[in-house]
Amino acid sequence: MAVAVAACMAMAGCATATATARPVTPAPKASPTPSRTPASSPTPTTSPTQSDGTLQILTYKGYAESGGATTNWVADFESATGCRIARLDTVQTAQDMQDIVGRRAYDVISAGPEVAASLIAAQQVQPIDTARVTGYDELTKQLRDQSEVDGKVYGVPYLWGTHEIIYDASKTKPRDASALYDSQTAALPDSPLSIADAALAGGAEDPYELTAGQLDQAMTLLGKNKNRLYWKDPITLVRAFATGKVDIAQATPYFRMLLQKAGRNVKALDTSAITGWVDSWMLNASTPSLDCAYRWLSWTAMPETQRDAAAWVGLAPATSKACKGRAAAVCAAYGVTKAAKPAKVVFAVRPPGDCAPPEGECTDYVAWTKRWQGLVS
Incomplete structure (x- = not known):
């Protein structure tokens, strides 16, 4: 549910933007002023060792940007891990995602509650070994709980909204x-x-x-x-x-x-x-690139990655450690660092x-x- 955000709002004197079911828009940097070009990702602080392998990814627009020098934080993942993203498909709505997952197998998918239910029921995704996801325990517990079914974890929280x-x-x-x-x-x-x-x-x-x-x-x-x-x-x-x-x-x-x-x-x-809702990264049940898939999950759990995504699409990160710099205004809007705000959210x-x-x-x-x-x- 989100968008490949390439323009700021018309009210601020900018061009039009594309959109998705997730109500997101181009995000501010240090202040709520919309921006076309969020800062590029910093080099990760916890880089996995180099690995051979490729990934096919399905996500919402804006969640994994590789479109150019100013909006390309996917390239850092490839450079740090040796895993190549062979295919990166993006959709606008949950219905678009539901339609496409039935036609093609992806190694990792960022799914919201609407799609996650059917993926789990159809056994198209597999339980996640959270011990293999660096930083998983540092993600907000309330968000982690949303992806647990019968004691098994099926998603790594990425972005959420209310x-x-x-x-x-x-x-x-x-x-x-x-x-x-x-x-x-x-x-x-x-x-x-x-x-x-x-x-x-x-x-x-x-x-x-x-x-x-x-x-x-x-x-x-x-x-x-x-x-x-x-x-x-x-x-x-x-x-x-x-x-x-x-x-x-x-x-x-x-x-x-x-x-x-x-x-x-x-x-x-x-x-x-x-x-509210949570969009989480899920693993295909039969991915041939399990090692690289787990490296991707670890990458998306990093505060630096979540900071980029939150600032770009205007949704809240799953870790409060991302609430600095360009994501600070977004986090403030959602009350990420205020315990009372998430507590009043009824999550899907x-x-x-x-x-x-x-x-x-x-x-x-x-x-x-x-x-x-x-x-x-």
Whole structure:
């Protein structure tokens, strides 16, 4: 869920940007000012020994950049390890990733909760020996826990994000989350996971474990105003705020930071809980390049690598040690170093969680997708 970010926001006077289901945008350096060219990666401090081998990688745009001198931190990995990245494919949305993993085998994949569930269920990925991943234990435990199934670890946390309700305080003053669904000038991410936010607003205790009745309630709330803006491209949302088409939206804290930097009186609604997700690196069940794959996992767990990625895509790193320099503003927006902020996040647990059919009573992600498509079509 993210993007190969090549331009800053139109509100800051820059060209348009591409986008993905993950609401990300070009990231700031030391301040929230968007930047086209994040600094190149430093030489890693924990370089594995040289090794022969190649890797085929599938990830979201912006998560592993090798496009040029100013956005190429993949080359450092190849130089340090001797492992060659033979193929680097990027996608924009979780659905794009779901489609492509069924057609081609990749050694490592950065998957969010929507895709991870199906990969694990289909045994397309294998449990990870975390002892072989340098720095794994230094990643935030709450994020590590999201990739554990039946005592086995299936992912190494990389980037994470949250959704909050942001609003133009000069035009509206929402009292609670219901305002997002009542407003005629609102915007939601075009993703089935937005159902969880509606469920949370409707009082669901666990918005990712919804019975059929709870799913119906969430869809009723969403159906109150079907003509709202559903956005995939970050630039669409920013322009909507700039032109006054939208004055309240569900977005990541990074959007709030950008809009405030652009002079907009944008604030976040204070709620008791917010939804979030974690994107983690996973190992193909039958990768022929297991040694290099583990070297890649170790590389992505390094603070330096996560700092580059967080600053580039505007999502939070999985280790607070990355929250320096160019990633400092992003970390501040997400409250990475504040214990209270992650604690209020209800993370997506491979929807719909542990009560999935046939044993449980919860609706599955396929049902969520069908209902969402019916809403936005």
